[in-house]
Amino acid sequence: MSQAADEVRLKFERSRCHLAELEDRIKSYLDREPFGVQPEEDETTGDLVYLVEVREPPPVALSLPLGDAVHCARSALDYLAWRLVIAGGGTPGINTMFPISETEKKFNGSFEGRLLGASASAVAAVQALRPFRGGDDRFWRLHRLDIEDKHRLLVPVGAAHTSVNVSFTFAGMDPDFAGVDPVVVGLNPADRQYPLQNGAEVYRVMKAARQSAAQGIGASHSFTFDVAFGEGIIVSGEPIMPTLADLIRDVESAVVPLFQFLN
Known part of the structure; x- marks a missing residue:
């Protein structure tokens, strides 16, 4: 494997370090038993109803390793795009990035410009991944999480x-x-x-x-x-772990075939 591929993997590895910190913090929080359940009789129906007691809300600080994990994984993709351009004999610029779009139409109208200078084979391989919403949604989810984290905490x-x-x-x-x-x-x-x-x-x-x-x-x-x-996030309501860990792992696995175009 090339040095460039190793460097891309290092960025994903850094993302996993943040995931490990996040998982430890979540476990520590849940070990404090922040939620309780109390039974109560429904006088109208005679049913026994279990009601939740929130003793401690999730710490806002959990959003920091969460956002760091997301950003490291997304930046690994951009670094991969940068190295694909270099390997193709081009010169990366301000527009060089791993193309991920909201729609297939937007993707088709911009992906070549994001990889200007990369080999035709590499560009075709990226296109085949379908990294847009409605294609391979895993890329879109990671991309949106990164954008949201730039503007607000993923609480x-x-x-x-x-x-x-x-x-x-x-x-x-x-x-x-x-x-x-x-x-x-x-x-x-x-x-x-x-x-x-x-x-x-x-x-x-x-x-x-x-x-x-x-x-x-x-x-x-x-x-x-x-x-x-939390609410309003593209993966709202889904458990942070393992949702985020699975997402980052799957995205990394999906781009491994692109390493053949690196030098």
Whole structure:
């Protein structure tokens, strides 16, 4: 592999360093149990409703390694474009950058100018990646995150519960069930409910299910929470980890075939 390719990889590696810091900070935050859940009876329906308690919102400081990871990955693409132009015998300039556009039409009207001086084969290979919205959206997502981070902090929010684990016990039904281990059912809610607010309903046990419990089927509930991208962001509501790590990894993998055009 060429030195230029190694340098591009170094920039992606730096992005992963920021991701590692971000992941550690998110874990430290969640280890403090910033979210709690309290059961409360709905007097109208007789259902048992679990309501969230936000004890500590996600630290704004999480946005710093988040933005750094995004920017390092995006700049790795621009550096790759710069080296492709040099390898093709051209001279990089102010317009040299890895082309990513909002639409295919905009991409087709500008991508050649962004790579002016690169070999025809390299330019065709970049075009084949379809790095525009509606093509390979991974490029577009990374590009938009980088732009948004330049103008505002990518502030994380308390994400809705990622899963609800229900543990069923049957010992109360019949003595024969006394030695049976609890059955645990993991549920993944479709509505991630972000950002989490105090008093938000995260789970509901219907009245009929509560009546079953009175007949000997016991059930206990546990909840897990996450940290998500805030509202108004292109990946809003999605969990920061692993969404961002997967995005950066996939973009890097997608451009590896371009390394053959470097020298």
